[in-house]
Amino acid sequence: MRRMFPIPAILIAALPAVAMAQAGPFQDLAALERRLAIALGADIGQPGGPVAPIDRRMKLAACPAPVAIEPPFAGAVVLRCAEVGWRVRVPLLAGGAQMQQAAMASAPRPARADPVIRRGDPVEIRAGQPGFSVSSQMIADQDGAPGDRIRVRADAKSRPIIVEVVDIGLVRVLGI
Structure with missing residues (x-):
């Protein structure tokens, strides 16, 4: 017959704190995905949105400042935390670029700054x-x-x- 030992109540109470301490130093990838979907105006799998969810196997250090989302370029968007030094490239589903370009064409353009670098400089x-x-x-x-x-x-x-x-x-x- 196997003996069962009671688990002290202090250990049971400490388990959630241990789980939170382990999750604390890493970036919340689900929140990052939500922010990215809002910034792009398209959810995962939709034209112009991320092709797939961010890989949950990545353990990125928590960014102390808001993560920068760079404009889409070459079929992807880059998420960057300059303070910690990481960046993640997220591929985008084709088809959204045309919608984004159409929206940008109809929006008023800000005044263009004068060039500070000229060809040949x-x-x-x-x-x-x-x-x-x-x-x-x-x-x-x-x-x-x-x-x-x-x-x-x-x-x-x-x-x-x-x-x-x-x-x-x-x-x-x-x-x-």
Whole structure:
């Protein structure tokens, strides 16, 4: 016959606290999905929405600030927590881009800022994380205002890369 030992009441009361402590340091992916669906105007599996739910096997450190949702680009949207240093690329279901473009075309456009970089200008390109940065000199292939995405090249024969204009003569690598 097997003996059963009573479980102390203190252990039973502590179990929910232990579960919450384990869940606390990680980002709430369900809440992140809800926020993404609202930002995109489409739910999971709908045109313009995420193709699939965010993978629950990921254990992302909790972001102390609101997670940044970058505009859709190349069939995906990027969720970023700069404070902690993680980013997640979420593929989007095709078909929503046309609806988003139509909505954007009908909406009044904000006044466009004057370009601070002109085609042919030398620019400094920077990439990095907290604690380090790398920079190099490139040549702009396009005009751009702060926040614009433009092409730059190392020389006339090299392949262009897409960067974001930060300030006069300064661009940054996208996604870093």
